[in-house]
Amino acid sequence: MGLNSSITRYNNLFLNSVLSNLKRAIDLGGFGEEFFTYLSHPMRTVSVSIPVKINGTIKIYEGYRVQHNNALGPFKGGIRFHPEVTLEDDMALATIMTLKNSLNGLPYGGAKGAIRIDPAKVSKEELEAVSRGYARALVQFIGPDIDIPAPDLNTNPQIMAWMVDEYSKMVGRNAPATFTAKPVQLWGNPVREYSTGYGAALWTRNAARRFLKGIEGATVAVQGFGNVGYWLSHFLTEMGAKVVAIGDIGGAIYNPNGFNPDDVKATERKTGTVANYSGSGVRKIGMDELLTLNVDILVPAAVEGVINYSNANAVKAKIIMEAANGPVTADAEEVLYKRGIYVFPDIGVNAGGVVMSYLEWVENLQWFIWDEEETKKKLDYMITNAFNRVYDRWQKMSGATIRDAAYIDALDRIYQAMKWRGWI
Ligand SMILES: NC(=O)C1=CN([C@@H]2O[C@H](COP(=O)(O)OP(=O)(O)OC[C@H]3O[C@@H](n4cnc5c(N)ncnc54)[C@H](O)[C@@H]3O)[C@@H](O)[C@H]2O)C=CC1
Numbered sequence: 118m119g120l121n122s123s124i125t126r127y128n129n130l131f132l133n134s135v136l137s138n139l140k141r142a143i144d145l146g147g148f149g150e151e152f153f154t155y156l157s158h159p160m161r162t163v164s165v166s167i168p169v170k171i172n173g174t175i176k177i178y179e180g181y182r183v184q185h186n187n188a189l190g191p192f193k194g195g196i197r198f199h200p201e202v203t204l205e206d207d208m209a210l211a212t213i214m215t216l217k218n219s220l221n222g223l224p225y226g227g228a229k230g231a232i233r234i235d236p237a238k239v240s241k242e243e244l245e246a247v248s249r250g251y252a253r254a255l256v257q258f259i260g261p262d263i264d265i266p267a268p269d270l271n272t273n274p275q276i277m278a279w280m281v282d283e284y285s286k287m288v289g290r291n292a293p294a295t296f297t298a299k300p301v302q303l304w305g306n307p308v309r310e311y312s313t314g315y316g317a318a319l320w321t322r323n324a325a326r327r328f329l330k331g332i333e334g335a336t337v338a339v340q341g342f343g344n345v346g347y348w349l350s351h352f353l354t355e356m357g358a359k360v361v362a363i364g365d366i367g368g369a370i371y372n373p374n375g376f377n378p379d380d381v382k383a384t385e386r387k388t389g390t391v392a393n394y395s396g397s398g399v400r401k402i403g404m405d406e407l408l409t410l411n412v413d414i415l416v417p418a419a420v421e422g423v424i425n426y427s428n429a430n431a432v433k434a435k436i437i438m439e440a441a442n443g444p445v446t447a448d449a450e451e452v453l454y455k456r457g458i459y460v461f462p463d464i465g466v467n468a469g470g471v472v473m474s475y476l477e478w479v480e481n482l483q484w485f486i487w488d489e490e491e492t493k494k495k496l497d498y499m500i501t502n503a504f505n506r507v508y509d510r511w512q513k514m515s516g517a518t519i520r521d522a523a524y525i526d527a528l529d530r531i532y533q534a535m536k537w538r539g540w541i
C-alpha cells in the first residue's frame with residue numbers, strides 16, 4: 118500500500134490528522150517510507166463484545182483495545198468511555214501513546230482502549246459490570262509486561278479498581294502492576310490524581326517563560342474541566358496565571374478578573390457543570406467564544422479536533438497547550454503556524470499522567486511505596502527533561518513546528534529500537 122493511501126484510507130478525521138503529523142515528521146526526520154508504513158498500522162486491534170444483564174435484560178457494549186507498537190516495551194495507555202468513540206479514534210489515540218511514551222523516555226509502547234458507553238446515563242451497577250466485563254474480555258491481552266491500561270476521558274480510579282480486582286480474580290493472584298491510576302488504598306500513588314494537570318501546568322510555565330513574559334499574570338482559557346482541565350487550572354493559578362475562561366460539556370464562563378478554579382470545581386461537583394457558576398464580573402459565553410478569546414494561553418483539555426480548519430483563523434491566543442489528545446487538527450496547525458501561533462503538542466503537554474503511571478507501575482512491580490514529595494520530584498524531573506529536549510531540538514530546526522520537534526525526538530528512539538530488533 119502506498120504512503121498516501123495509508124493516510125487517507127480511513128474515513129476518520131482524527132486518525133487522518135495523526136497520520137498526517139506522523140508522515141510529516143518521518144519525512145522531516147529522514148527516517149524513510151518503511152518506517153511510516155510500519156507505524157501507520159497498529160500491531161494488534163482487539164474488538165470485544167461485553168454483555169451485561171441489567172434488570173433481566175442483556176445489553177451488549179462494544180469495546181476495543183488497540184496495541185499500536187511495542188518496540189520499546191509493554192503497551193501502555195488509557196481506556197476511554199464515550200458513546201461515540203470508534204475503533205479509528207482508538208487507533209489515533211494509541212498512535213499518540215506510542216509517541217508520548219517514547220518522548221518521555223518510558224520503557225513502553227503505545228496502546229489505548231475504549232468502550233462505547235455514556236457513563237452519565239447508566240447506573241453504578243451497570244458501570245461496574247461493564248468495567249469488569251472489559252477486564253475479563255481482555256485478560257489474555259493485558260498484564261504487567263504485556264499491556265498496562267489506565268484511565269482516560271470519563272474513566273477514573275474507581276473503574277481501575279473494578280478492573281484490577283476482576284483481572285486479579287481471573288489470574289488467581291493480586292496483580293497491581295496491570296493497571297495504573299488506581300486508588301491510593303489499592304496500590305495507587307496520590308500524585309496520579311493530579312499528575313496530568315500538574316505536568317501540563319509545568320509545560321505551560323516553561324512555554325510562557327520562553328514565548329510570553331512568564332506565567333505570572335498570563336491570561337488563560339481552558340476548555341474541559343475534568344481531571345486534566347481542573348488540576349491544570351488549579352496549578353496554573355498557584356503559579357500566578359489568571360484563568361479567565363472555563364468551559365465544559367454544559368457551557369462556559371468568562372471573568373476578566375480570573376476565577377478561583379477550586380470554587381468553580383465546587384459548583385461543578387454540586388450541579389454538574391461549570392456553567393452554573395456565578396459571581397461578580399462573571400458572564401456565560403459559548404464554547405466558540407471561549408476558543409477564540411483574546412488570551413495569552415488557550416488550553417483545550419476536553420476532546421479532539423476542537424481547533425480545526427474552520428476556526429483556526431479566528432483563534433487569538435498567543436500559544437496553545439494541547440492538554441487533551443489531538444485537540445488541534447493537522448490542517449489547523451498549518452494555519453496557526455503561518456499566523457505565528459505556537460502549538461505545544463499533547464505528547465509532551467499531557468504526559469504527566471502516563472509518566473506518573475510509569476512510576477506507580479515501578480512501585481507496584483517491587484511492592485514498594487514512594488511518598489508524595491519524592492514521587493513529585495521524579496515527575497518534575499522527567500517532565501522538565503522532555504520539555505527541554507523538545508525546545509532545544511526545535512530551536513535548531515527551521516520551518517518546523519514544535520510538534521515536529523517532539524515527534525522526531527520520539528520517533529528517533531522507536532526507530533533505533535526497531536532497528537536493533539531487526540523489524541526495519
Ligand atoms: N486523565 C488523564 O490522566 C489523561 C487525559 N488526557 C486527555 O485529556 C482530555 C480530558 O481527559 P480527562 O480530564 O481525563 O476527562 P474527564 O472525563 O475527567 O473530563 C472531561 C472534561 O471535558 C468536558 N467535555 C467533554 N466533551 C466535551 C465537549 N465536546 N466540549 C466541551 N467540553 C467537553 C467534560 O464536561 C469534562 O469537563 C482527553 O482528551 C484525554 O484523552 C491525556 C492524558 C492523560
Ligand SMILES: O=C(O)CCC(=O)C(=O)O
Nearest residue numbers: 194195267269470471474
Ligand atoms: O496513564 C496512562 O497510562 C495513560 C494516559 C493516557 O491515556 C494518555 O496519556 O493519553
